Amino acid sequence: MYIFDSVQKIKRLFTPQNEGKVSLYVCGPTVYDDAHLGHAKSALVFDLLTRVLKANGYAVTYARNITDIDDKIIKKAQEQNKTIKEITEFYTEAFHKEMQSIGVSRPDLEPKATESLDAMFTLIQKLIDSNHAYKTEDGDVYFDTSSDSEYLSLSKRVQEEEEKQNRVESSSAKKNSADFALWKSVKDGSITFDSPFGAGRPGWHVECSAMIEKHLALPHAKFAVDIHGGGADLLFPHHENEAAQTRCGTNHALANYWMHNGFVNIDGEKMSKSLGNSFFLKDALKVYDGEVLRFYLLSTHYRSNFNFNEEDLQSAKKRLDKIYRLKKRLFGLACGTEKTLFQEELLKALSDDLNISNSLALIDAMITHANETLDTAGKHKELKAQTLSNLGYIEEVLGFGMKNPFEYFQSGVDETTKAKITELIFQRDEAKKIKDFITSDRIRDEILLYGIGIMDTPQGTFWEKV
RNA sequence: GGUGCCAUCGCCAAGUGGUAAGGCCGCAGCCUGCAAAGCUGCUAUCCCCAGUUCAAAUCUGGGUGGCACCUCCA
Numbered sequence: 001m002y003i004f005d006s007v008q009k010i011k012r013l014f015t016p017q018n019e020g021k022v023s024l025y026v027c028g029p030t031v032y033d034d035a036h037l038g039h040a041k042s043a044l045v046f047d048l049l050t051r052v053l054k055a056n057g058y059a060v061t062y063a064r065n066i067t068d069i070d071d072k073i074i075k076k077a078q079e080q081n082k083t084i085k086e087i088t089e090f091y092t093e094a095f096h097k098e099m100q101s102i103g104v105s106r107p108d109l110e111p112k113a114t115e116s117l118d119a120m121f122t123l124i125q126k127l128i129d130s131n132h133a134y135k136t137e138d139g140d141v142y143f144d145t146s147s148d149s150e151y152l153s154l155s156k157r158v159q160e161e162e163e164k165q166n167r168v169e170s171s172s173a174k175k176n177s178a179d180f181a182l183w184k185s186v187k188d189g190s191i192t193f194d195s196p197f198g199a200g201r202p203g204w205h206v207e208c209s210a211m212i213e214k215h216l217a218l219p220h221a222k223f224a225v226d227i228h229g230g231g232a233d234l235l236f237p238h239h240e241n242e243a244a245q246t247r248c249g250t251n252h253a254l255a256n257y258w259m260h261n262g263f264v265n266i267d268g269e270k271m272s273k274s275l276g277n278s279f280f281l282k283d284a285l286k287v288y289d290g291e292v293l294r295f296y297l298l299s300t301h302y303r304s305n306f307n308f309n310e311e312d313l314q315s316a317k318k319r320l321d322k323i324y325r326l327k328k329r330l331f332g333l334a335c336g337t338e339k340t341l342f343q344e345e346l347l348k349a350l351s352d353d354l355n356i357s358n359s360l361a362l363i364d365a366m367i368t369h370a371n372e373t374l375d376t377a378g379k380h381k382e383l384k385a386q387t388l389s390n391l392g393y394i395e396e397v398l399g400f401g402m403k404n405p406f407e408y409f410q411s412g413v414d415e416t417t418k419a420k421i422t423e424l425i426f427q428r429d430e431a432k433k434i435k436d437f438i439t440s441d442r443i444r445d446e447i448l449l450y451g452i453g454i455m456d457t458p459q460g461t462f463w464e465k466v
Numbered sequence: 467g468g469u470g471c472c473a474u475c476g477c478c479a480a481g482u483g484g485u486a487a488g489g490c491c492g493c494a495g496c497c498u499g500c501a502a503a504g505c506u507g508c509u510a511u512c513c514c515c516a517g518u519u520c521a522a523a524u525c526u527g528g529g530u531g532g533c534a535c536c537u538c539c540a
Contacts, residue, residue, distance in 0.1 A: 009470095027540075035540095042540040072538070157469060157536075204538090231540030236469095238539095261540070263533095270534085299489085300479070305472085305533070312478055315490040322489095325503070357480040361488035371504055375497085437499055444501075455502045464502090 001056050001351040003227070004303060006235065006260040007154050011353055014257065016226045022058045023216045024050065025255070027208060027230035027238065028110070030067040031091035032076050035098055036278040037297070037308055038264045038271060042231050044294060045261045045302040045354070047104045048398065049229070052350045055397050063109035065211050066092055069201055070113075074191050084191060088114075098281045101290035102297075103399040111211040113202065119214035120202050121195055123249045124182045132248040136173035139185030139198045143205075145178040148244045154258070155236035180241050182206045205241035213250060221252055228255035232303075235260055262305040264297070279308065288313065289411055295320040295400055302354055319360065320400060321409075326367050327391055328405035328462075329374060336389035342366045343393045350397065359398070366390055409464035413452070421452055425461050428454075 001014040016022045026046045029039055046062070053060045068088040077084045096106070113120075124141055127133035132147045145151045152158070181203035186192045192199040217224040224246055230239065239258065246254040264271060266279050284293055296316035300306050342362065349358040370387040373380050395401050410418070424447050431439035447454055453466045 029540080030538090038540045040540090045540095070538095155469080155535085232471095233535065233539055236535065237537095263540075265533090271539095303471095304479090307478090309478095312490085315478060319489055322504095329504090355480075357488070361480075364488060368505080372506090375505055432499085435499075441500070453502060456498075457503080462503090 001053070002353050003257050003259060004353045005257050006232075006303075007258045012257065014226075016058065017218065017221050017223060017256065020057065020059060022053050022060045022227065023218075023225040024053075024060060024062045024227045024229065025208070025212050025216055025225045026062070026064045026107070026228070027234055028064040028066055029091075029095055030070050030072065031088045031095060032070060032073040033091065034280040034282055035095050036264075036271060036280050037266070037284060038231065039095075040099070040102055040104075040281050040284075040293065041264050041297050041302075041306060042229075042261050043099050043104045044102065044298050046229050046259075048298060048302075048350075048354060048356075049227075049259070050105070050107075051397050051399065052347070052354060055347055056351060061109070061216065062107040063111060063211070063216055064107040065208060066110055066112045067204070067207065068092070068112050068114050069193070069207070070204065071201070074201075078190070094282070098285065101285055102281070102294040103291060103402060104294075109215050111215050113207045113211075116207060116211045116214055117193060117195070117202070119210035120182075120206050121197075123206060123210045123213060123245065125196065126249040127182065127245065130248065133182055134175065135197065138173055139187075139200065140173065140181055141183035141197050142174055142179040143182055143241065143245060143248075144175055145180075145244065146176050148248050150247060151178070151244050152240060154240045154243050157236065157240075180205060180237065182245075205238055206245060208238075208242045209245040209249070209254065212246070212254070217250070217252070223253050223256040224250065225255050227257045227259060229259040229261070232260040232262055259302075261302045264306045264308055266308050268307060268309075289317075289408075291400070291403065291408070292317045292320060298356060298398070299360065301356055319364070322367050323363065323391070323394065323401045324403075324405045324408045326370055326387065327401055328409070329371070330384060330388055330391075331405060333384060333388060335392055336385035336387075337392070338386060338389050340386050340390055340393075342386075342390050346393065347397065363394060406462075411465070413465055417450055417452075421447060421450060421463055425454065425463065429461060 002011050003014045004011045024046070026042070029035060043064075046064070050060050050062045066088075068084070073084050073087055077087050080087070124133060127143065128135070128141065131144070133141055133143050135141050183195060183197045183200055183202055183206075185198050185200040187199075191201075193201060212224050228239065228242075235258075243254045246252070266277060269277060271278050281293075292313065296313045297306065299316050299319070346359055346362050349355050349362055352358070366387075370383065370390075373383045377383075391401055413421075424443050428440045428443040428447075431437075431443065444454060447463070448466070451466050452463050454461055454463045
């Protein structure tokens with residue numbers, strides 16, 4: 001398995017620290033708003049990664065945190081006159097539900113900031129004790145970036161430039177403008193947490209380092225986790241700061257491999273909170289099938305920026321349709337389990353830094369070959385068994401083709417319409433029997449008005465939503 | 467201003483030194499009562515210029531054009 005390490009900027013052969021076992025940590029959502037397509041993309045990418053790692057025989061421990069302490073959460077709670085727990089539980093539940101609808105499995109661990117404060121205190125205290133952090137007169141605790149000779153080694157930025165160009169107003173209490181808060185004291189009477197450093201709230205960066213120590217890190221390992229992932233925007237400052245905290249506050253570095261997924265743009269425009277053009281997953285799910293969204297968002301390499309638009313989505317849907325058409329063709333047959341060359345090649349492609357393009361090309365070739373053989377030798381038993389096994393493998397490793405193929409093509413059609421279609425198809429069959437093609441074609445046109453296309457096969461007439 | 471990324475057929479998109487995968491769209495054909503689905507065939511020399519090399523889309527230098535991060539962000 002090869003992984004592109006976004007810190008070393010090269011593709012590296014993946015070797016876990018513990019043979020056969022992989023620890024993966026991914027920065028999860030701050031639960032104060034609905035998940036947008038960018039959250040979906042990130043979740044999908046690392047869902048795919050865990051599937052591929054498992055297919056390679058690794059036992060994977062995948063942790064994705066839930067940030068449930070944050071100024072934005074508190075602001076929202078105050079605005080809506082709710083507790084932060086009401087806010088975070090609502091959005092956490094929505095997040096889980098929406099992720100499930102695009103086929104994202106739950107991580108093994110989902111640590112929450114509110115449940116990891118003890119680990120944060122321990123880490124902050126260690127940083128203070130080792131002179132990597134300092135308290136200000138206001139009661140804040142800052143990480144001293146000048147104490148870490150390797151600071152900026154992740155993002156390869158230049159310190160002087162950072163300071164000169166730093167757009168954040170630097171607090172006079174900070175020693176260096178790049179220093180970031182580990183603990184923010186709060187004295188305005190709003191929501192706070194008690195800590196050895198006084199009442200306040202943790203800084204954002206510290207929670208990930210602390211949770212990794214608490215839930216994943218091996219005590220004597222060189223790296224706390226094998227792989228650390230997240231969106232491309234997190235490399236700096238978030239991951240830079242996480243890495244600094246762990247490096248200085250523990251006896252190991254944070255991660256051996258760093259993976260950052262590209263951004264999702266909407267019709268060529270960056271999607272961001274400040275621009276207010278977020279495309280929420282829940283809205284996308286009202287219009288598009290969850291699995292189509294999954295396929296579409298995964299159909300481009302994870303590191304590339306992704307431009308979401310209707311035309312490409314429809315093009316991706318047609319590609320997914322082909323998987324389901326083949327599945328439909330073999331519907332009802334017992335699932336095969338034999339390993340095939342195709343599966344070997346598919347895993348090889350995916351194991352090359354998740355090369356999805358090559359993987360999809362292999363799938364298309366497999367589908368074409370299967371269809372071709374079924375066209376010419378419909379009773380080819382061995383081919384059928386292998387194809388079913390291949391389709392099962394695609395489900396397992398990529399999460400494509402999980403549904404009943406008939407339901408997939410008919411999703412979104414209500415029962416009344418279904419009954420009507422069935423009736424019309426019956427009438428058309430009667431007309432066809434007596435070769436009254438004028439009537440049968442008229443009925444087909446009528447069915448089309450419902451947005452339904454039909455196809456005559458030796459097994460009878462089937463219909464699909466167009 | 468700093469740092470980094472990218473530029474491949476109408477569209478999406480692999481390939482990163484050995485002579486351009488795949489999908490969508492389009493055209494032609496097979497199949498079909500006709501369709502749909504499926505199958506077959508056809509469609510690019512890789513932004514521009516210069517260089518290195520027996521050989522470059524792939525490496526180097528210079529342009530041009532996009533984009534991202536440096537601020538909450540996946």
